[in-house]
């Protein structure tokens with residue numbers, strides 16, 4: 001098979017898959033497979049990604065897929081990777097493709113086990129910040145102040161810092177990505193393919209029906225998340241933090257107020273001034289935290 005590029009016409013995700021229009025989870029899967037090529041086995045827990053790719057009796061993806069119970073994503077991948085090793089197959093990548101509910105909450109234990117063992121897999125969490133497939137219940141990734149069907153007056157606590165939890169396992173590669181910056185996302189998947197051991201990529205995945213914005217705004221919402229610092233694009237390679245170009249530009253130019261991200265979405269419509277202030281404070285705190293790591297690492301490298 002010819003080498004895949006982001007412009008390649010050799011699609012591994014068929015058109016017309018059964019997602020909502022403008023679903024960034026679907027868009028991200030397309031980008032991921034363009035980078036990884038067809039030597040991939042996907043392990044997927046219950047989520048929007050299952051019905052969107054696999055309405056019986058067909059699948060919309062041209063690589064093997066295995067659907068597993070929520071808790072078993074990473075442990076199944078461990079088993080598949082071990083079987084590939086026994087077969088002497090060094091080419092095929094094992095790709096976990098899970099939502100935030102399946103990663104931050106229900107699949108956390110097996111993810112942690114696989115990360116600790118440095119088992120060979122690329123674990124992707126596409127983070128649409130709630131349990132979307134079952135009708136928008138809050139997850140550990142739902143942000144402060146957001147409406148879901150189980151946080152009807154706005155979530156009263158901040159989201160879990162999942163990237164920090166995974167980074168604490170000292171894995172060889174961690175990256176954040178956004179379908180609003182497809183070249184950056186493509187590059188990160190290409191890089192992850194050439195690494196060994198446990199790799200983690202967290203994708204910020206705007207969801208039009210779950211967040212309450214029109215389908216033609218989906219790319220704009222992802223960009224606003226980066227421009228306001230709600231989502232920071234960076235990598236950690238063997239312990240070294242690197243800010244990715246879109247977030248480096250935000251660092252140089254200055255962040256837009258988080259209110260510009262909030263006001264575009266119905267899930268934040270009932271936020272009070274006080275809640276908005278608190279959300280901005282939480283975003284500032286996390287921004288400072290990541291930037292301190294980036295500075296600390298560059299200082300360390302030059303000493």
Ligand SMILES: Cc1ncc(C[n+]2csc(CCOP(=O)(O)OP(=O)(O)O)c2C)c(N)n1
Pocket residue numbers: 046047048049070098099100101102103128130131132133134139
């Ligand atoms: C053990 C178990 N509990 C609950 C469900 C019902 N369920 C199916 S998909 C889903 C939502 C998953 O949310 P997330 O992982 O964030 O993926 P998304 O739907 O947002 O893509 C739930 C709760 C299930 N299939 N198995």
Ligand code: SF4
Pocket residue numbers: 019020021022023024025026048052128132133206207208209210
């Ligand atoms: S609910 Fe959201 S994540 Fe699920 S298919 Fe629709 S747009 Fe995609």
Ligand SMILES: [Mg+2]
Pocket residue numbers: 099100101126127128129130131132
């Ligand atoms: Mg989700």
